[in-house]
Amino acid sequence: MNRKATALDVAKRAGVSRSAVSLVLNGRGDGNVAKESQDRIRAAALELNYSPNAIALSLRNQRSRVIGILSDEVVVSPFDGNIIGGADDIARSRGFVTVVMDTERDTARDASAIETLLDRQVDGLMYVTVGLKPIEVPQGMLRVPSVLANCYDAHPEPQLHHVIPDELTGGREATEHLLQLGHRDIALLAGSEDSPAAPLRVQGYRDAHAAANVPLRSDRIFMAGWDIDAGYRGAMKLLDGVSAAERPTAIMCANDRLAVGVTLAAARLGLRVPEDLSIMGYDDETRIADTMVPALTSMALPLREIGRAAMTKLLDAIEGTDTAGKGTTVETMVPCRLVTRDSTGPAPTR
Amino acid sequence: MNRKATALDVAKRAGVSRSAVSLVLNGRGDGNVAKESQDRIRAAALELNYSPNAIALSLRNQRSRVIGILSDEVVVSPFDGNIIGGADDIARSRGFVTVVMDTERDTARDASAIETLLDRQVDGLMYVTVGLKPIEVPQGMLRVPSVLANCYDAHPEPQLHHVIPDELTGGREATEHLLQLGHRDIALLAGSEDSPAAPLRVQGYRDAHAAANVPLRSDRIFMAGWDIDAGYRGAMKLLDGVSAAERPTAIMCANDRLAVGVTLAAARLGLRVPEDLSIMGYDDETRIADTMVPALTSMALPLREIGRAAMTKLLDAIEGTDTAGKGTTVETMVPCRLVTRDSTGPAPTR
């Protein structure tokens, strides 16, 4: 717990002034400080294991090279952590560090968390959520460059750039995958309306049918919820006691947990997957989709990419690197990615 | 992006000096500053929405009221986020804020992350991991009060206090639950040796058998791994084509994902849960154990409590509140908690 060496310590040891130390260690020694003084300074710095005090630097420069990440519940929940991972990748590669604060879905804490971050001179702010959702942008975010990841400004005149997954296309391509396998009766367990992602995925499902000119039965769409038991119950309703001719040949789920429930139901009913029933997940949750039996075909959310894109946008704004002026575009959409595994197959002939 | 008000701004507006502002706003006005000056100062501060600059404060006080949390992968992984939630609860209640940095399991990044945190004057450090594990304590952690959560110092002479779940008792009580239901042939899918939790849970399983005087078949224990497919395969080996008399009446799993796999296998084999087979999980993962069909009986990891206990220990050390001297105890064990749901029931009579 001994105090760290300061620039003054280095200066003394090298027999020069603090200013010289500052110049040399910041690479502006040549032409300002004698060659041999430079060497002595560098040697002294090394011996004392000197590194400048970040606090003092921030105070002086009014910049900290720290990006504050505000999470609604990404840290504590099992979901979407890779957004932060991706954001951190980019930040580090550009010489910034990120610090995360999680409000555990208590939006009342947003303002104070942001105030805390701002008080500590963060150079920028990123708001990241579990699941696509509209948010009330906390006032403080407008005081420094900021960006939204996986969420968007609920106001009619959005102030901040946001980066979100392209759920519409995701829903469409998931459906297309099944249509291409020959399925003509595809049920949809569609999550619930509390998430804006759900209706988008439903719309994608509709669009795919329309584009393929396949008639669509609205009674095949269920706003079932998001959890395993919901998937189980939904599947039971669709499959239990229904003849092969009348049941859907595929069930598309709005997330992987629903798909787990559906798989469970199929197993209980003695239906083989994918021979009798194809099951499609969404999200491609690590260690769920890839480890299910059979492994789940799923539409992967581009979490890492969202984090990377959002952080890139943010740092460009901070460093004035963005090509056009700020606010040119307000939205970046990142495509989802189909991951084909073993739970989907050709439609059974009947 | 207009600059924040400083103490000087407040002083000017109130027609006093900066020192007066400082005194009053820190509650040491009485007896030092005239009553009416105090009022003017407070009014001015309010009007200007003044809050002191945390950076300047840290520089001045050499303390920041910030706790750095270093995570191996708690943020990006789906697991154990509630440790951080619990830690944050305590920190906030005691006037500290936490900032989290996640190294995504790259221990090479530990040192630099800690250096960053230290450079920013964090008053304390907490290292938190996904899953119980021994760690190499990064040097820098010894320079400020620090604590380990869900992990422990791998060295023979541990320097830091750690808070971990009591896995031995957890394993024992999980087994006792099944024994009490009359099960006498309990298989164990035990995770893998890469986690120190696995052998402890196995030992608990053995202890419970010994205490109940129930003979134990070592060939019922499988180091199966941790994922759904591992549970599925393990269960198939135990159950498929085995007569009711020879198969175990209960399968205890080292985590909930294994239990999902087991449930899936049981469903495929036409076995009812819990009538024909009881299934026990571990971890009590949110939105898995509670939403399975049937809902999983599980041994809950006390994640939140671990975080709370660790942060309490840490803040006590920082504020010098700890009753005994530092380093009195080096370990805190937090008990796991049995959550009884629908996947376990009385052993079938045969």
Next chain:
DNA sequence: TTGAAAGCGGTACCAG
């Protein structure tokens, strides 16, 4: 009761 000044650890300007 008040204000001036020092100092936390740096950087940057400027005179020598």
Next chain:
DNA sequence: CTGGTACCGCTTTCAA
């Protein structure tokens, strides 16, 4: 090429 000095925003001591 060098060292002195002001300043970032705040607290604290000390003299008036």
